[in-house]
Amino acid sequence: MLLAGVSSLALAASGALAAPVVGSAVPGGAAAAGYPTVHPTVADYAQVSAGTTPPTPTQCASAGRRCFDPQAIRAAYHLGPLYAGGFDGRGQTIAILDSYGSDTMAHDLHVFDQAFGVTAMCGEEAVTCRPGMPSFGELHVQGDPGTNAPPPTSHGTGQESKAAWALEVALDVETAHAMAPGANILLVSTPTAETLGVQGLPTLMNAEQYVVDHHLANVISQSFASAEGAFGSAQSIEPLRHAFKSAALNGVTVLGSSGDSGTAGSEKTPVKSGGSTLPYPSVEWPASDPLVTGVGGTYLCTDPGATGARTVDSTDNPATCQSNSGSAEVGWTNSGGGFSRVFDRPDYQSALPAGSTAIGAKRGVPDVSLQAASSTGALVYLSLPPDGSSGLKCGATPCSTGWYDIGGTSLSCPQWAGLVSIADQINGGGLGQINPALYKLGADPAKYATDFNDVTLGNNTTDPTVPGYPAGTGWDPVTGLGTPDAANLLPDLVSAVRAG
Numbered sequence: 001m002l003l004a005g006v007s008s009l010a011l012a013a014s015g016a017l018a019a020p021v022v023g024s025a026v027p028g029g030a031a032a033a034g035y036p037t038v039h040p041t042v043a044d045y046a047q048v049s050a051g052t053t054p055p056t057p058t059q060c061a062s063a064g065r066r067c068f069d070p071q072a073i074r075a076a077y078h079l080g081p082l083y084a085g086g087f088d089g090r091g092q093t094i095a096i097l098d099s100y101g102s103d104t105m106a107h108d109l110h111v112f113d114q115a116f117g118v119t120a121m122c123g124e125e126a127v128t129c130r131p132g133m134p135s136f137g138e139l140h141v142q143g144d145p146g147t148n149a150p151p152p153t154s155h156g157t158g159q160e161s162k163a164a165w166a167l168e169v170a171l172d173v174e175t176a177h178a179m180a181p182g183a184n185i186l187l188v189s190t191p192t193a194e195t196l197g198v199q200g201l202p203t204l205m206n207a208e209q210y211v212v213d214h215h216l217a218n219v220i221s222q223s224f225a226s227a228e229g230a231f232g233s234a235q236s237i238e239p240l241r242h243a244f245k246s247a248a249l250n251g252v253t254v255l256g257s258s259g260d261s262g263t264a265g266s267e268k269t270p271v272k273s274g275g276s277t278l279p280y281p282s283v284e285w286p287a288s289d290p291l292v293t294g295v296g297g298t299y300l301c302t303d304p305g306a307t308g309a310r311t312v313d314s315t316d317n318p319a320t321c322q323s324n325s326g327s328a329e330v331g332w333t334n335s336g337g338g339f340s341r342v343f344d345r346p347d348y349q350s351a352l353p354a355g356s357t358a359i360g361a362k363r364g365v366p367d368v369s370l371q372a373a374s375s376t377g378a379l380v381y382l383s384l385p386p387d388g389s390s391g392l393k394c395g396a397t398p399c400s401t402g403w404y405d406i407g408g409t410s411l412s413c414p415q416w417a418g419l420v421s422i423a424d425q426i427n428g429g430g431l432g433q434i435n436p437a438l439y440k441l442g443a444d445p446a447k448y449a450t451d452f453n454d455v456t457l458g459n460n461t462t463d464p465t466v467p468g469y470p471a472g473t474g475w476d477p478v479t480g481l482g483t484p485d486a487a488n489l490l491p492d493l494v495s496a497v498r499a500g
Contacts, residue, residue: 044374045167047394050402054115054379057304060405066316067379067405068300070116070178071307073371073415076300076328078310079179081487082422088119089183089421090134092430094176095217096414097204097224100162101138101189102169103147104383109136112174112381119181135184136173139216141207143191147388163384163392163399170382171406172223172414178378179418182425186217201226201240208243212250218430220247221417222256222292223410225284225336227265234342237285244291251430253420257409258296258366259284259336262462263469281338281467283365287409290346293435294365295413296479297332297372298455318375324457331458331471331478332373336409337365338460338469338477348436351443353454353481356474367435369455369479370415374407378415416484423490427497437496441489442474442481451489452482 046063049055060067074080082088102108110124122129123136147162169187177185188211190203204224211217231237247254265282287294301321303313314325324330340363349359357364371378383401384392392399424430431437441447448454460478461468469477484490 044408045377045404045406046374047399047402047404050400052111052115052381055403061317063405064317065375065377065405066304066313066318066321067377068304068371069379070118072302072304073178073378075307076302076310077370077483078485078487080308082490087422087425087490089180089418089425091182092180092219092421092424093184093186093217094180094219094221094414094417094421095186095188095208095211096169096172096176096221096417097188097208098165098169098172099190099192099200099204099224100147100165100169101140101187102166103385103388104166105138105169105173105187106136108170108381108383109173109177111383113177115381116178118178121177121185134182136177137184137186139186139188139207139211141188141190141210142203147385163388166384166388167380167382167392167404167406168223168410171378171380171410172221174380175378175411176221176414176418179415180421183418183421186211205240205243208254209246212243212246212252215250218252218424219417219420220252220254221414222254222286223408223413225257225259225287225409227259227267227278227282228285228288228340228342229265229278229280229282230267231285237342241289241291244286244289248291248433251432253424253431253434254286254292255295255413255417255420256287256289256292257336257413258287258294260334260408261336262334262460262466263336263338264463264466277463277466279466281469283338283340284336285342287336288340288343288363288365290343290363290435291433293416293438294367294480295409295416296335296337296366296369297407297409297412298329298335298369298458298479298483299332299373300329300371300376302328318373320373321376327457329371329453329455329483331369331455331460331476333458333460334462335366335369335372335458335460335478337480339364346435348439351439353442353448353474354445355472357469357472357476359475364475364477366480367438368416368481368484370412370483372407372409372412374405377405377407378411380404380406419484419486419490422486423493426491427494431494431497434493434497437493438481440496441492447492448474448481451485451492453485454482455479
């Protein structure tokens, strides 16, 4: 295990029409057997336009998708009244943890903000810093490798492409900022892919420990995951939990993506040597950790052109929305969820909304959810460095610079981190672990009815050999307690935390 702390530290604030091209951050699909067991939770992406002008609805439709911009997402989750009251996350800081980072994030963030009229950040490219502006910074732990393709003669370990991580970083940073435009964002990167063992996950956890120890953030967003069964034993997870324990003691909220393979987990196998599916329903860590708020996903079947209020759209793509007429959200097929084999049921899951799926002796996952299906994803801008495109494929060809429609619980997690930063602003500081308060609100029928969108449709069976679970009334192992009605939930969340 790498030594705790930081050995090398750098902190720096740093539309042409194209045919839609679709790719996956996981070679061969989100559940490809040969894929390393720990991965960024980007399930799928499509490049829907080139240039700096966002794609039109027609371009998105031609890729079989409906694309959401920040204004449409805010309307779907009722953030307008919070912004009108001055609550946008200002004064709070979100730490986003990713392998490698991105060479072009400061530039890409500026293009995104300019395109959608989102608040500019000090640290964006070409932005003059002014007092009171939110800031974007990068913390490179143990170095900052460039996004370069390996030489053709390389016999490397097969770690994930740095270009695929650049896509993950753009998704995390841009969507968290869009949800909480006043919050500061600190991108924390490590120089290795977060594979299991002695390099990736220990390094990431040590980086989180550094963030907590130095009071650099109120909220930590983790868009990576590994099936619990991929670890050698339950005991092998325990040494990795130190940052979560410190966060709970220091008022820092930690969120984690529930995963993008439904209930199908993969065993740990040597890199490049294939893989095998675990023969039982699995959940993924760190979302399964009781000290982490696990974030699942939904299809967001609302009108991407509606910016004033949540408006159901059962007409446009995808088929899931069309076949569930009148439903604003449906549980996403790939949403990770189920029951831990490592962690006992925490006390806060003892009381659930009426009609919930029962949680037995073990921790239920996820706790909450938000939009995650790639077919109802968010628009993200990414520019790849000269040879970065050789590591990111759209179908059979390299991707290019432009606008992507992206899905995965990598989308739901950073957006929830933005929501938590707004709650932190309401509170006047970090809320710390929010799970007890979320379930307290869920167990109150009146609060649950106003604070959450209860997602009752959908199923997370992705592999027919591994049983999945249905979404249902109250808490379920696909969407947790559901998705937020932010204007109601966030003030109530603060009150519930304060009340203990």
